[in-house]
Amino acid sequence: MVFESYGVEKCFENHDIGSTSYLLKATKYKAPKMNEMDIGLTSHTDKSFITILHQNQVNGLEVKSNNGEWIGFEEHLPSSFVVMAGDAFMVVSNFIFNRNHNIVELVKDKICPIISFTAWSNNRIHSPSHRVVMRGDKTRYSLGLFSINKGTIHIPRELVDEQHPLQFHPFDNLGLLLYSYADVYTRSESCIKDYCGI
Numbered sequence: 001m002v003f004e005s006y007g008v009e010k011c012f013e014n015h016d017i018g019s020t021s022y023l024l025k026a027t028k029y030k031a032p033k034m035n036e037m038d039i040g041l042t043s044h045t046d047k048s049f050i051t052i053l054h055q056n057q058v059n060g061l062e063v064k065s066n067n068g069e070w071i072g073f074e075e076h077l078p079s080s081f082v083v084m085a086g087d088a089f090m091v092v093s094n095f096i097f098n099r100n101h102n103i104v105e106l107v108k109d110k111i112c113p114i115i116s117f118t119a120w121s122n123n124r125i126h127s128p129s130h131r132v133v134m135r136g137d138k139t140r141y142s143l144g145l146f147s148i149n150k151g152t153i154h155i156p157r158e159l160v161d162e163q164h165p166l167q168f169h170p171f172d173n174l175g176l177l178l179y180s181y182a183d184v185y186t187r188s189e190s191c192i193k194d195y196c197g198i
């Protein structure tokens with residue numbers, strides 16, 4: 001849908017199932033002691049191209065809004081999941097799908113572009129900062145499917161123009177992930193900009 005909306009469907013073949021590695025991560029977040037509030041996962045942006053998240057109906061995921069407020073993601077359907085852009089892609093929206101694959105909620109333009117700059121979309125799309133905050137007395141489980149492109153991601157020529165001069169060198173998505181964990185990354189405001197910014 002995003003590729004279509006930018007008129008670059010032809011680039012999709014470089015991002016299809018054969019061009020992507022997947023990391024499936026299951027996480028258990030314990031309920032805070034004494035019913036207080038606990039940060040389950042500190043604020044970050046994902047280094048994937050795209051992330052799909054599902055939780056066991058114990059809310060906790062929060063996304064930073066444009067004005068710096070944290071918006072809690074409230075799950076209403078057991079079959080819903082969140083699709084979120086990573087630094088390699090970056091999207092302005094969170095899509096929440098139901099089991100018929102229809103978008104049931106679009107938290108458009110609320111997502112904060114404060115610290116991240118998109119690579120593939122040449123800085124048009126932003127990956128949201130998000131975190132997990134635990135409240136209440138229930139254990140939370142989440143499943144995250146992180147898709148990471150194999151090979152080199154090139155910024156489509158169609159996404160470079162006068163208003164959007166080229167912002168990123170071609171880059172390796174797995175390299176970005178490893179760089180974010182490596183000592184060489186000095187933890188400035190934007191990992192992706194440090195890694196392959198022009």
Ligand SMILES: O=C(O)CCC(=O)C(=O)O
Nearest residue numbers: 027046053061132142144
């Ligand atoms: O558990 C969640 O809902 C979020 C997990 C997450 O953001 C991550 O692992 O990068």
Ligand SMILES: [Fe+2]
Nearest residue numbers: 044045046130
């Ligand atoms: Fe994340």
